[in-house]
Amino acid sequence: MKTGVAGTKxxxxxxxxxxxxxxxxxxxxxxxxLMYHDQIEKVIRETLKEEHIQNIRxxxxxxxxxxxTIRARLITALKRMKSDD
Amino acid sequence: xxxxxxxFGADSVIFDLxxxxxxxxKASARNLIKDYLLGHPVLPSKVILRVNAPDxxxxxxxxxxxxxxxxxGIMLPKASEKSTKALAEMLKIKEESLGxxxxxxxxxxxxxxxxxxxxxxxxxxVTGLLLGGEDFCSDMEIKRTREGKExxxxxxxxxxVSRALGIDAIDTPFADVNDDEGLTQDALMxxxxxxxxxxxxxxxxxxxxxxxxxxxxxxxxxxxxxxxAEKKASKNGLGVFSLDGKMIDQPIIKRARxxxxxxxxxxxxxxxxxx
Amino acid sequence: MKNSLNREIPDGxxxxxxxxxxxHQERRLIPEKSPVxxxxxxxxxxxxxxxxxxxxxxxxSFHHHLRSGDQVINQVGExxxxxxIKGLTLAPSSIFPEYxxxxxxxxxxxxQIVTSYLNGPVADTIAKGHLxxxxxxQTHGGRARAIESGELAIDVAFLACPVVDKSxxxxxxxxxxxxxxxxxxxxxxxxxxxxxxxxxxxxxxxxSYQLDHSHVDGVVMxxxxxxxxGIVAGTTKITRDPIGLKIAEDTATLLTELGVIRxxxxxxxxxxxxSLAVADAVKKVMLKNQVKGKxxxxxxxxxxxxxxxxxxxxxxxxxxxxDLEAVESYHKNKxxxxxSASEYGNPFENKSAVDxxxxxILGATEIDLDFNVNVTTDAxxxxxxxxxxxxxxxxxxxxxxxxxxxxxxxxxxxxxxxRTITTPGSDVDILVTERGIAINPLRTDLLEKxxxxxxxIMTIRELLDLTYAIAGKPKEIPSGKKRIGYLxxxxxxxxxxxxxxxxx
Numbered sequence: 001m002k003t004g005v006a007g008t009k010x011x012x013x014x015x016x017x018x019x020x021x022x023x024x025x026x027x028x029x030x031x032x033x034l035m036y037h038d039q040i041e042k043v044i045r046e047t048l049k050e051e052h053i054q055n056i057r058x059x060x061x062x063x064x065x066x067x068x069t070i071r072a073r074l075i076t077a078l079k080r081m082k083s084d085d
Numbered sequence: 086x087x088x089x090x091x092x093f094g095a096d097s098v099i100f101d102l103x104x105x106x107x108x109x110x111k112a113s114a115r116n117l118i119k120d121y122l123l124g125h126p127v128l129p130s131k132v133i134l135r136v137n138a139p140d141x142x143x144x145x146x147x148x149x150x151x152x153x154x155x156x157x158g159i160m161l162p163k164a165s166e167k168s169t170k171a172l173a174e175m176l177k178i179k180e181e182s183l184g185x186x187x188x189x190x191x192x193x194x195x196x197x198x199x200x201x202x203x204x205x206x207x208x209x210x211v212t213g214l215l216l217g218g219e220d221f222c223s224d225m226e227i228k229r230t231r232e233g234k235e236x237x238x239x240x241x242x243x244x245x246v247s248r249a250l251g252i253d254a255i256d257t258p259f260a261d262v263n264d265d266e267g268l269t270q271d272a273l274m275x276x277x278x279x280x281x282x283x284x285x286x287x288x289x290x291x292x293x294x295x296x297x298x299x300x301x302x303x304x305x306x307x308x309x310x311x312x313x314a315e316k317k318a319s320k321n322g323l324g325v326f327s328l329d330g331k332m333i334d335q336p337i338i339k340r341a342r343x344x345x346x347x348x349x350x351x352x353x354x355x356x357x358x359x360x
Numbered sequence: 361m362k363n364s365l366n367r368e369i370p371d372g373x374x375x376x377x378x379x380x381x382x383x384h385q386e387r388r389l390i391p392e393k394s395p396v397x398x399x400x401x402x403x404x405x406x407x408x409x410x411x412x413x414x415x416x417x418x419x420x421s422f423h424h425h426l427r428s429g430d431q432v433i434n435q436v437g438e439x440x441x442x443x444x445i446k447g448l449t450l451a452p453s454s455i456f457p458e459y460x461x462x463x464x465x466x467x468x469x470x471x472q473i474v475t476s477y478l479n480g481p482v483a484d485t486i487a488k489g490h491l492x493x494x495x496x497x498q499t500h501g502g503r504a505r506a507i508e509s510g511e512l513a514i515d516v517a518f519l520a521c522p523v524v525d526k527s528x529x530x531x532x533x534x535x536x537x538x539x540x541x542x543x544x545x546x547x548x549x550x551x552x553x554x555x556x557x558x559x560x561x562x563x564x565x566x567x568s569y570q571l572d573h574s575h576v577d578g579v580v581m582x583x584x585x586x587x588x589x590g591i592v593a594g595t596t597k598i599t600r601d602p603i604g605l606k607i608a609e610d611t612a613t614l615l616t617e618l619g620v621i622r623x624x625x626x627x628x629x630x631x632x633x634x635s636l637a638v639a640d641a642v643k644k645v646m647l648k649n650q651v652k653g654k655x656x657x658x659x660x661x662x663x664x665x666x667x668x669x670x671x672x673x674x675x676x677x678x679x680x681x682x683d684l685e686a687v688e689s690y691h692k693n694k695x696x697x698x699x700s701a702s703e704y705g706n707p708f709e710n711k712s713a714v715d716x717x718x719x720x721i722l723g724a725t726e727i728d729l730d731f732n733v734n735v736t737t738d739a740x741x742x743x744x745x746x747x748x749x750x751x752x753x754x755x756x757x758x759x760x761x762x763x764x765x766x767x768x769x770x771x772x773x774x775x776x777x778x779r780t781i782t783t784p785g786s787d788v789d790i791l792v793t794e795r796g797i798a799i800n801p802l803r804t805d806l807l808e809k810x811x812x813x814x815x816x817i818m819t820i821r822e823l824l825d826l827t828y829a830i831a832g833k834p835k836e837i838p839s840g841k842k843r844i845g846y847l848x849x850x851x852x853x854x855x856x857x858x859x860x861x862x863x864x
Contacts, residue, residue, distance in 0.1 A: 006113050007113075011769065012770075032770050034835065034862070034863075035770075036770060036832065036834060037835075039832045063769070064769035064770035064771075065770070066088055066125070066770065066830065066832075067832060068117075068120040068121050068123070068124030069120070071120045071124065072116040072119070072121070073113075075120075076112060076113040076116045079116075086603075088830065089603055089794060092603070092606060092794050092795060093602065125830070126829040126830055127826075127829075127830065288602035288605075289602060289605055292609070
């Protein structure tokens with residue numbers, strides 16, 4: 001199964017892993033889950049939409065990353081999955 | 086941390102895609118910088134991008150970041166006349182399609198670059214030269230020292246060429262972030278040779294660098310006097326006048342204006358009378 | 361019912377009116393403990409414990425000068441458990457994560473807790489609702505007031521004491537578990553019905569001491585009262601974080617523009633990394649302008665000891681020693697003066713240290729648009745601290761400055777309303793963050809002085825909006841439904857309630 005990972009578990013970063021899937025699954029583990037879960041999910045969904053991806057499993061381990069970081073890590077993970085052999 | 090890159094008062098912030106990024110992480114770093122520039126509401130007042138060397142695959146991908154319209158200049162590693170001219174050509178096309186100018190800051194870090202210094206510096210779009218002290222010493226196979234005597238000549242030459250062409254001469258960073266005295270001495274040396282700026286590798290170096298490169302109280306007072314006298318003279322229709330027995334003409338007036346601009350930029354007040 | 365800050369508080373308790381309301385109140389004093397003929401030396405802690413005849417409903421007190429290394433409170437806790445005495449009120453001046461009180465709470469040996477600082481497993485146990493009675497959180501100065509007025513009536517005070525002499529005098533200045541000043545033990549020593557000193561170092565005669573034998577009913581020698589590593593384990597290094605350093609620099613610039621760093625000034629900062637960075641930045645200004653200050657106060661670290669030794673301050677008024685240098689200096693330097701919690705911050709004490717402060721630098725977990733500050737709970741409603749001297753110094757100092765980053769791990773520090781009000785906004789003057797400085801609109805004098813500041817002065821609303829632009833607006837986390845206790849302000853009124861955390 002093709003997969004891609006980007007980012008780190010350092011403070012203010014997010015480690016995002018993507019896996020091939022036949023449906024859309026988004027798992028978020030965040031140190032600020034109670035406050036920003038919805039926002040993080042929103043950014044992930046919007047980014048997937050922009051990249052024209054409907055079915056995929058996204059696992060996001062978040063350490064307080066801002067929106068732009070989540071977006072960038074997801075895009076990199078998707079690219080890496082694409083070129084994963 | 087990128088999200089606070091803008092708070093430290095640097096005149097420009099350099100985002101590095103070259104030496105500080107591992108080869109496997111170059112694309113990831115590009116994406117991060119892109120989304121930061123497009124998504125973060127507070128950016129440094131001036132953004133410079135240090136791209137990878139032109140002979141790498143990353144080089145052209147790095148330049149695509151200019152499309153964000155948030156980058157003010159490109160820093161070119163191991164610059165030669167050829168690579169600087171090639172970059173200027175690429176930027177010309179970008180400038181036309183994006184409708185804005187970009188600065189070029191070639192990094193002078195090879196002995197060979199010194200043979201082409203004047204030609205590199207006169208490429209259209211070049212606004213400053215950065216001395217890459219570490220790599221230069223490496224290329225020369227000489228020791229890089231705290232005192233920096235080995236950089237005396239390169240600094241002087243860079244400063245003279247830059248002055249002659251009206252661009253900035255940017256000094257190499259001082260590596261020991263905990264050595265305030267060393268940094269100050271290093272900056273003073275560069276400044277005394279005519280360099281006009283210095284690269285910092287840690288935010289705490291910024292105020293110390295500003296203190297060295299911003300105009301002194303004496304300079305500001307002098308500049309204020311010149312400009313006041315100029316105002317008076319121009320009221321009386323005089324283009325050239327004398328102050329304290331010295332002839333003041335356009336180049337000196339221009340220098341006075343630059344000092345006042347710098348003073349304002351660094352918010353160094355016009356000195357009051359001491360109590 | 362609601363108090364003047366519009367916070368829900370339990371019925372039947374005195375609601376908070378204002379931070380200066382105590383000026384309309386009479387100071388109430390119960391009689392001091394009558395002199396003891398002779399301090400008895402018990403053969404063991406157990407013997408002393410039994411001799412005190414501790415019954416259900418009694419109040420036992422401790423100080424926290426041994427901090428994380430305290431073994432006395434744990435040893436007494438074991439005895440409470442052994443003899444299974446129920447329904448006790450415990451009044452330690454602070455509770456560190458190492459204090460093993462959770463089981464005692466769950467089994468209702470302890471049914472009420474009164475303290476000024478609480479963190480760790482005990483906080484979690486209480487937040488889960490296990491404490492049968494109330495958690496009452498006080499300020500350091502307020503605790504002294506509560507004890508002297510009889511509102512906090514202590515039956516037995518078990519006071520860890522690094523060194524005692526054969527007459528029963530006690531000091532914290534040296535000994536194998538030296539902790540420096542015993543400032544938080546003084547009110548207990550003066551007013552508790554019974555006082556037991558617990559020590560591990562005995563000498564023939566102490567020439568100077570803080571606790572006089574006349575109030576000491578008993579002394580117990582044990583092997584060790586505490587672990588030195590835990591006693592002086594304060595964070596006493598200046599932060600290296602560039603953001604913290606910038607905040608410190610800006611604070612020093614602010615203080616310079618306000619003209620408060622001048623001969624004879626007094627100051628207090630916390631002991632954390634950023635606070636010390638501020639102290640360092642102030643020190644540089646003092647050296648540059650050859651300023652000599654009158655005193656620095658509060659929890660003292662080696663950093664302040666250096667400043668005293670360099671002649672930058674005339675005195676240090678020490679209510680707690682955070683490291684070995686502070687302990688040494690307290691022992692040896694007559695200008696390093698130990699003060700009691702009462703002399704430090706009791707609102708009824710004449711010329712308390714806090715009232716003489718020109719400025720104080722404090723932290724916050726949250727601050728709201730009215731400048732109310734929370735240092736008791738975090739954004740998730742967990743209890744992570746308490747006032748300590750926060751509310752005391754904020755009221756007493758001429759200028760109160762809060763330093764903080766705008767966010768901590770994405771969570772904004774500025775809120776519309778803080779979850780818990782530890783210190784009322786009327787006493788908080790300035791917030792310094794890495795992106796701007798907000799001045800309390802009540803301080804028109806400061807706004808005037810800073811009208812030409814080269815610092816970035818913004819309204820607190822603007823700072824909040826900027827925070828939202830950067831980090832996004834967080835979802836509101838409502839307080840738990842169950843009230844588990846309340847915050848007692850310096851004058852004994854109730855300033856806010858405590859609730860269980862939605863995390864549990």
